Amino acid sequence: MSDDKPDAATRARWLEQLRAGAFPDAQGRYGPFGGRYVPETLVPAHERLEQGVKRWLGDADFQREYQQQLRTWVGRPTALSHAPRLSQRWGADVWLKREDLAHTGAHKINNALGQALLAQRLGAQRIVAETGAGQHGVASAAACARLGLPCTVYMGAVDMERQAPNVGRMRLLGATVVSVTSGDQTLRAAIDEAMRDWVADPEHTYYLLGSAVGAHPYPYLVRELQSIIGREARAQIQQQAGGLPDLVIACVGGGSNAIGLFHPFVNDASVAIVGVEAGGRGAGLGDNAAPLSFGRPGVLHGSYSMLMQDGDGQIQETHSVSAGLDYPGVGPEHALLQACGRVHYEAAGDDESLAAVRECCECEGILPAIESAHALAGARRWAKAHPGKRILVGLSGRGDKDMLTLSQTLLANAPAGAR
């Protein structure tokens, strides 16, 4: 695909296929996006995984065990909380899907647990995972400890320094954390290293990828495991509010919490859907992590999707105050949802997202992750433009992990003794 926008007929066809549940297709594509652009050495490992997903994901025994662990260990279903004071301030009817209440503090455990159970079924003897901010590493380490699987987490050397508390959490949970000093020494290099480890022995090693990105079948597998968020929320809001929301909104890094929340609402024609990327300091190159808003299509980590890259196709540095949104790519299904017009994507900046952290704390008694606060910032904007509507916000995680950043920003700016 070129950078040119697809014509109206093409977009209409994608939308129709989307509604019919045609994605991913047999090649793991979402329209022009997705697929499997990997070196020869990685093909057998991905094919093995694809067969495993086909065999086990719908298996009654697998699902029984997964649902049981979600209930008794993760703490699902997570609450749907009405937000009366935000509702009053924004002139809307605001509801929060509380993934911050899930074990380890975010939605990531839904995916980590599901894939760890799958790995067990596939006969894996060890798990490898990548992590950026450390949240997926912690979720993976916890799931592996629970199932008695050895876990190795690759983490960029730069990230290990920035996210030291999570390194300690992973080690306490029994994981081996390997410092990655190649490439950019952050998430991108960590993914490359985890793949290298996986491909060395794909029969006994399972690669537990942390978002709805990468080559087929990962974006599909992660969407299926995270869709529990949207299925629960859809039933809860109908029961508690008496109907569907007018808007469903979530933050988008790689896109796993968002696709999990959005997927069960895609065919609800009355429901608007918005994804909020990390707008960082602004629209300039290197100032944000918002590939759907400011990027161009290209291949990263085996998948064709929207990317932050320069004119020569070099991946750009990204910036966000939120470590969990700081990734130059995005899951291919989001690229399609944008291209066919079903979901609108926009960016929320560092400052308005930090302000949304404070507002959520003060109005609702909930300290959200800075990632999740991007969704709140987007919701606030939408509420002002569409008064009186019912809004479902995906609160992807809790903000305790962000205390260092918050003490250097929100708390540092408050006059002494003022709060």
Ligand SMILES: *Cc1c(COP(=O)(O)O)cnc(C)c1O
């Ligand atoms: C990791 C993380 C995200 C971003 O990841 P997605 O795959 O886009 O969901 C968002 N919120 C929280 C709390 C996270 O930990």
